[in-house]
Amino acid sequence: MSDVQQEVTNLIYREATLLDRREWDDWIDLYTEDAVYWVPSWANEEETTNDPELQLNLIYLRNRGGLEDRVFRIESRDSYASVPLDRTVHLVSNVLVQKEDGDDIEATANCIVHTYGKKGGLTRGSLYDFNLRRINGELKITRKKITFIDDRLEGPIDVYHL
Numbered sequence: 001m002s003d004v005q006q007e008v009t010n011l012i013y014r015e016a017t018l019l020d021r022r023e024w025d026d027w028i029d030l031y032t033e034d035a036v037y038w039v040p041s042w043a044n045e046e047e048t049t050n051d052p053e054l055q056l057n058l059i060y061l062r063n064r065g066g067l068e069d070r071v072f073r074i075e076s077r078d079s080y081a082s083v084p085l086d087r088t089v090h091l092v093s094n095v096l097v098q099k100e101d102g103d104d105i106e107a108t109a110n111c112i113v114h115t116y117g118k119k120g121g122l123t124r125g126s127l128y129d130f131n132l133r134r135i136n137g138e139l140k141i142t143r144k145k146i147t148f149i150d151d152r153l154e155g156p157i158d159v160y161h162l
Contacts, residue, residue, distance in 0.1 A: 002097075004097055004100060004105065005095075005096075005097050007139055008095060008097050008105060008107045008130075008132065008139065009095040011030065011132065011139050011141070012092055012095050012107070012109050012128070012130065013092055013095075014030070015027065015030050015141070016090035016091075016092045016111070017090075018030070019088065019090060019159070019160050019162075020088050020089055020090055022085070022160070024071040024074070024075065025071075027071075028064065028067055028068055028071060030140060030141050031064045031067060031140065031141045031142075031144075032064065032133060032135065032140045032141065032142050033063060033064050033065075034063055034064070034142065035063060035064050035067070035140075035141055035142050035143060035144070036052075036060075036061070036062060036063070036142070036143045036144075037059065037060075037061040037066065037067060037143075037144050037159070038052050038057060038059070038060050038061075038143070038144070038145045038146070039057060039058040039059040039060070039145075039146045039147075039148070039157070039162060040052065040055075040057055040058070040145070040147060041055075041056045041057055041058050042151040043055070045151070048147055058148070058153070058157060059146075059157070059159075059162075067159065070158065070159050071159075074158070074160070084117070084118065085117075085160075086115045086116060086117035086118075086160070086161065087115070087116045087117070088113055088114065088115050088116075088160055088161065089113070089114045090111055090112075090113050091111065091112045091113075091114075092109050092110070092111045092128075093109065093110050093111075094108070094109055094110040095107060095108070095109040096108050096109070103133055103134040103135070104131065104132070104133050104134075104142075105130075105131070105132040105133070105134075105139070106129075106130070106131055106132075107129075107130045107132060108127070108128060108129055108130070109127075109128040109130070110125070110126075110127060110128070111125070111126050111127075111128055111146075111162075112124070112125050113126070113161055113162065115161055117155075119154075119155060122154060122155065124148060124149075124150060124153075124161070125148070125149045125150070126146050126147055126148045126149060126162065127146070127147040127149065128144065128145070128146060128147075129143075129144070129145040129147070130143065130144055130145075131143035131144075146162045
């Protein structure tokens, strides 16, 4: 495995672990200030929406401030759908570096998230598309797109479910 492949894999695994352990500040620190966090909805049986500015999304956060707001609402218990907070386990696999261009890297991965909350257990699958950038020698997430494979979702979703 190349050094870049290992570094990307470690970053993606770290992100999942931080979410499961609710280490919110360390999780947010993985993202750049201008990071986009996007969960498109399904437009039809074959395609998701492709323009987050003009089409319906499950979640669309234009920058890290949106992630910080979500974490603030979770920690302050101001997010009623997150009280009590679900427990999660992310199983990430098939991490692949798709493209390297200087300090910019595109990568993909697959993820299964098992959630346990007030309605019991739930398992969801998704596809991840990452844009990463090396800043001061460290990889950071500049864009994360999460595509749920189900077109109907049971219950609420938030950043820790993804």
